[in-house]
Amino acid sequence: MAPQVVIIMGSKGDLSHAQSVVKTLKALEISYEMRVCSAHKATSRLLEILKEYEQHAGPLVYITIAGRSNALSAVIDANTRYPTIACPPYSDRFGGMDLLSSLRLPSGIASPTILEPEGAALLAAKVLALSDNNLRQRVETYKQRFLSELAAADQEVQQA
Numbered sequence: 001m002a003p004q005v006v007i008i009m010g011s012k013g014d015l016s017h018a019q020s021v022v023k024t025l026k027a028l029e030i031s032y033e034m035r036v037c038s039a040h041k042a043t044s045r046l047l048e049i050l051k052e053y054e055q056h057a058g059p060l061v062y063i064t065i066a067g068r069s070n071a072l073s074a075v076i077d078a079n080t081r082y083p084t085i086a087c088p089p090y091s092d093r094f095g096g097m098d099l100l101s102s103l104r105l106p107s108g109i110a111s112p113t114i115l116e117p118e119g120a121a122l123l124a125a126k127v128l129a130l131s132d133n134n135l136r137q138r139v140e141t142y143k144q145r146f147l148s149e150l151a152a153a154d155q156e157v158q159q160a
């Protein structure tokens with residue numbers, strides 16, 4: 001079955017961050033594939049990978065996981081008709097300045113950055129849910145958990 005979400009990481013070293021995205025995709029029953037490729041180091045190969053998915057019949061969202069200097073998200077976004085969400089891994093190095101490479105983009109590039117893996121998966125889910133009512137329902141059910149947790153916390157602090 002064709003995946004609904006394709007996670008492309010710049011290095012195998014990003015795998016644990018990618019797996020955090022997968023956790024939420026699984027909870028929402030969204031099909032996915034994980035790939036490793038670098039726009040910096042293997043540009044032609046990356047374009048070949050995108051071509052594999054370009055004929056995809058249904059809706060598809062890319063989630064990119066690229067640390068340090070993130071070229072991956074913008075190069076993917078520029079070369080696909082599908083939405084691309086950047087979810088760079090956390091890094092304290094250089095005061096977290098790596099993030100700027102995900103945020104400051106050339107004109108014509110539209111890849112949003114979401115730092116929390118769960119949030120990136122949820123945005124992908126909401127995009128896909130625009131044409132999938134069952135998924136829309138699953139997203140609603142997933143979000144119910146937060147409402148219940150907040151209501152319980154509210155009650156707890158009132159009684160403290």
Ligand SMILES: Nc1c(C(=O)O)ncn1[C@@H]1O[C@H](COP(=O)(O)O)[C@@H](O)[C@H]1O
Pocket residue numbers: 009010011012013014037038039040041065066067068069070071072073089
């Ligand atoms: N940001 C990029 C790109 C790219 O944007 O093309 N390719 C690799 N990387 C990132 O560099 C870090 C170190 O990568 P290496 O393990 O290859 O040294 C990883 O977080 C990767 O995602």
